[in-house]
Amino acid sequence: MTAPVAASPVAPAPAAAAAQPGREQFFKLLTETEVYVKYGLHEKALKHLRKIFAVDPENLDAHEKAYQIYVASGNVAQASDQLLNVLRLCTRRAEVQRAQPYLATIFQQNPGHPELPAFLAVLRPDDTASALAGSQVEWVGEDTIFVDSNDEGLVLADEPLDALEHPPDDEPTRVSAPVAPESPEAPLVPLDPPHVRRTALEAELTGILQREHRLVLLAPEEGGARSLARRLAEPYGERVTWLAPPNLPDCTEADYCRALAGAASVTSFDALVEHLRERAGVLGREHLLVLRYAWGPLGHLDTLGKHLRRLMEEPSKVEFHLLVAGGERAAWLLHNVPKFSVYKDAPRREVPDFTVDEVRQLLDGVRLDGTRWAGEVHEATGGHLGLLKEVLLGAGALDRESVTARLARSPSVRGALQDRLREDERNGYTDKRSCRFVLEELLAGRPVEALEPLDHRIEHPEVRLYFSGLVRSDAEGKTVLRCQAVEARRQGRAGAQGRAAVMKTGPALPSGAPTIPFTRSRLRVACAFVLHHS
Incomplete structure (x- = not known):
C-alpha cells in the first residue's frame, strides 16, 4: 500500500547564481515570516520576503505572504497590487485551485478589472463567456510587468505598538481586504454570512468529544470538515489551539514544530508538548487541540500523534481534547500508526453531504429561490460543499x-x-x-x-x-x-x-430559471458564504 503524498509547493525559479539559497533556506525564511506575521511584526516579515524576492522575484509563496501582510496592515493600495501579482503568477502557471480565493477577492473588490477575463480564461474558464462577455481581454504573458518587490515597493502602515502584548489566535489568519463602496452615498455594510447550522449533528459530535476526548472528522476534499471543526470549537472559546502542519513533504522536525507552535523557539516535539501544556495551563479547564490539516511528512504526523497521546494522558490540571479534521491522509493515519498513537482507534465520523433542505437554506441565504431550485442544485452537486461553492460563485441558470x-x-x-x-x-x-x-x-x-x-x-x-x-x-x-x-x-x-x-x-432555458448575476452585493454574499464554509 502506498501512502498518499501531499501536494508539493510551487518550485522556485531555476538558480541564477551559485549563491542562490536552496529550498531549505526559502522554507526557513517563510516559516520565520509566518511567526512575525502572527505577532504583528509586519516590517520584519517583509524584510524576510525581500531576501526571497532578491533571488526569486516570482516566488508564489512569497507573493501570497506579501499580499496577506499588506491586507493585515491595512495597506489597501499595495494589497491590490500584490493581489494582481498573485493572480498573474497563478494564471501563468495554471494554478487553478490555488487561485480560487484570490479570484473571489478580486470579484468582490474590482469585478471590472481589465485583466479579469484573462485570469478567468485559465483559472475558471466556464465563467468567462457568461460573466464577462464582450470584455476586452488583456492577456497575462511572459512580459507582464509585476509590481516591484524591492525595498521601495514593499510599503506598509506602521506596526501596532502593542503587537507583542496581544498575540493573535492560533487559527490561521483569514485574509479579507476592505471592500470599496458601491456609491459614495451608500457604503457597503457587511452582511451576516449565509450558513447552515447543523444543530443535531454538532450536538452529536460535541458529545463524542466530551466523552471520548478524541474525534476524527473525515470528508472528501472541500467537503466541509474544517468548517464543521470550527463550529465544534466554538463552545471552548479561547481554550482552543489550532495546529496546521506546513504543506511541505520534506521539512525538518524543527521547521515542522516551529510552524505548528507559531514560535521560532519550538524546534522539537518535546518542546512542542511543553509549549502546548503551558499555553493551555494559562487558560485552564478543558482545552481543545484541532489538527486542521494532515500535511507534511507522514513520519512527522506519526511522531506528532505519539507526543499528543502523551500530552493527553500525563497528569495535568487541564483536560485535553483532540479534534482531527481531514481527508485521505487522516484516513491513512487511522490504519497505519502504532497503538500508542493518539490517532489509533479514535472515534471517527464522516461529514455528511448537505441535504436538499440545507441546500435550500444556502440558496435562500444568497437571495435565490431556494424553495424552487434546491432540489435541482442538490441533484447537480450531490450535496458536496465544494461544488455548492462553485455554483454560488459562478454565474448562470440554476436548473x-x-x-x-x-x-x-x-x-x-x-x-x-x-x-x-x-x-x-x-x-x-x-x-x-x-x-x-x-x-x-x-x-x-x-x-x-x-x-x-x-x-x-x-x-x-x-x-x-x-x-x-x-x-x-x-x-x-x-x-x-x-x-x-x-x-x-x-x-x-x-x-x-x-x-x-x-x-x-x-x-x-426552463421557465423561470434564475441566473446568478455578477452584482457586487451578490458576490459579497456569495464570498461570505465561501469564507464561512472553507
Whole structure:
C-alpha cells in the first residue's frame, strides 16, 4: 500500500547564481515570516520576503505572504497590487485551485478589472463567456510587468505598538481586504454570512468529544470538515489551539514544530508538548487541540500523534481534547500508526453531504429561490460543499442541466479527476486497483465495492475516489458517481455540454430559471458564504 503524498509547493525559479539559497533556506525564511506575521511584526516579515524576492522575484509563496501582510496592515493600495501579482503568477502557471480565493477577492473588490477575463480564461474558464462577455481581454504573458518587490515597493502602515502584548489566535489568519463602496452615498455594510447550522449533528459530535476526548472528522476534499471543526470549537472559546502542519513533504522536525507552535523557539516535539501544556495551563479547564490539516511528512504526523497521546494522558490540571479534521491522509493515519498513537482507534465520523433542505437554506441565504431550485442544485452537486461553492460563485441558470454543464468544466471536477488518475499512475495502481477501472465500471452501469465495508482504507480505489469528491454512497449504500458532472467529464462530453449551455437563450432555458448575476452585493454574499464554509 502506498501512502498518499501531499501536494508539493510551487518550485522556485531555476538558480541564477551559485549563491542562490536552496529550498531549505526559502522554507526557513517563510516559516520565520509566518511567526512575525502572527505577532504583528509586519516590517520584519517583509524584510524576510525581500531576501526571497532578491533571488526569486516570482516566488508564489512569497507573493501570497506579501499580499496577506499588506491586507493585515491595512495597506489597501499595495494589497491590490500584490493581489494582481498573485493572480498573474497563478494564471501563468495554471494554478487553478490555488487561485480560487484570490479570484473571489478580486470579484468582490474590482469585478471590472481589465485583466479579469484573462485570469478567468485559465483559472475558471466556464465563467468567462457568461460573466464577462464582450470584455476586452488583456492577456497575462511572459512580459507582464509585476509590481516591484524591492525595498521601495514593499510599503506598509506602521506596526501596532502593542503587537507583542496581544498575540493573535492560533487559527490561521483569514485574509479579507476592505471592500470599496458601491456609491459614495451608500457604503457597503457587511452582511451576516449565509450558513447552515447543523444543530443535531454538532450536538452529536460535541458529545463524542466530551466523552471520548478524541474525534476524527473525515470528508472528501472541500467537503466541509474544517468548517464543521470550527463550529465544534466554538463552545471552548479561547481554550482552543489550532495546529496546521506546513504543506511541505520534506521539512525538518524543527521547521515542522516551529510552524505548528507559531514560535521560532519550538524546534522539537518535546518542546512542542511543553509549549502546548503551558499555553493551555494559562487558560485552564478543558482545552481543545484541532489538527486542521494532515500535511507534511507522514513520519512527522506519526511522531506528532505519539507526543499528543502523551500530552493527553500525563497528569495535568487541564483536560485535553483532540479534534482531527481531514481527508485521505487522516484516513491513512487511522490504519497505519502504532497503538500508542493518539490517532489509533479514535472515534471517527464522516461529514455528511448537505441535504436538499440545507441546500435550500444556502440558496435562500444568497437571495435565490431556494424553495424552487434546491432540489435541482442538490441533484447537480450531490450535496458536496465544494461544488455548492462553485455554483454560488459562478454565474448562470440554476436548473440541473445548466449547473451540471458548468460543473463538468469546473476546476472542482476536472482538477479532482485529473489529479486522481495521475496520482494512481505515480503510485503504480493498475487494473482493478485503479480509479480508472472503478470509473469505467460505474459508467458502464456495473456495480463496484460499497464504501462502508471498506472502512476508509485508501488502498481501495473506491475510497480514494470518495476522498476526491468523485463518488458517494447512495441511499441503498451503493457506490455511485457524485453527480452527472463527473460522468460528463469522464465521458468527454463536457465540451459539447458547455457549448450548448452558452448558446441557450431566452425560451431555451426552463421557465423561470434564475441566473446568478455578477452584482457586487451578490458576490459579497456569495464570498461570505465561501469564507464561512472553507
